[in-house]
Amino acid sequence: MLTKINHLGVAVTSIEEALPFYRDTLGMNFAGIEEVPSQLVKVAFLSIGESKIELLEPTSAESPVAKFLEKNGPGVHHVAYGVKDIEATIARLIAGGTRMIDTTPRNGAHGARIAFLHPKSSNGVLTELCEVHEGSH
Numbered sequence: 001m002l003t004k005i006n007h008l009g010v011a012v013t014s015i016e017e018a019l020p021f022y023r024d025t026l027g028m029n030f031a032g033i034e035e036v037p038s039q040l041v042k043v044a045f046l047s048i049g050e051s052k053i054e055l056l057e058p059t060s061a062e063s064p065v066a067k068f069l070e071k072n073g074p075g076v077h078h079v080a081y082g083v084k085d086i087e088a089t090i091a092r093l094i095a096g097g098t099r100m101i102d103t104t105p106r107n108g109a110h111g112a113r114i115a116f117l118h119p120k121s122s123n124g125v126l127t128e129l130c131e132v133h134e135g136s137h
């Protein structure tokens, strides 16, 4: 069902201020910045080997990330797992009683299709499914 961890989402107040730590101090590969209007965030991707860190900056006070930052300050926001067939995975989770935030896929970064599980249904960890195809994302 899940293939591997696709990325870890980290909430930041400013990508510009957070980026030097990841790119320069830790030496991760900076893969660019993208705005994702459907989620009201701007994201920066950094890669290390097969793994990625997604820095999330809210673009509006209504953004889920703005609410998270208000409550918790900057920090780890979600874990995203790669899946091959997101509809089938969502259906299987719903059938098993998991509470989904998204019952149908939404558009995420790089045009990937994503869906979130509610943290109350995943032991307090906001969890994202991310449909990934070979050679992309």
Ligand SMILES: C[C@@H](C(=O)O)C(=O)SCCNC(=O)CCNC(=O)[C@H](O)C(C)(C)COP(=O)(O)OP(=O)(O)OC[C@H]1O[C@@H](n2cnc3c(N)ncnc32)[C@H](O)[C@@H]1OP(=O)(O)O
Residues within 6 Å of the ligand: 009, 036, 039, 041, 043, 054, 056, 064, 065, 067, 068, 071, 076, 077, 078, 080, 101, 107, 108, 109, 110, 112, 114, 116, 118, 119, 120, 124, 125, 126, 128
């Ligand atoms: C670009 C894209 C991509 O990868 O391609 C992305 O990742 S976009 C990443 C940004 N997008 C998203 O996060 C979309 C999915 N998230 C959401 O829909 C929302 O943030 C919810 C997770 C439903 C929370 O919204 P809500 O309005 O209910 O906020 P709330 O503060 O009242 O939270 C309700 C309960 O969930 C907990 N909660 C909230 N956010 C959490 C998080 N990130 N991790 C763990 N727990 C979390 C709160 O502490 C609270 O628990 P207590 O009740 O115990 O106090």
Ligand SMILES: [Co+2]
Residues within 6 Å of the ligand: 007, 009, 054, 078, 080, 128
């Ligand atoms: Co994400």
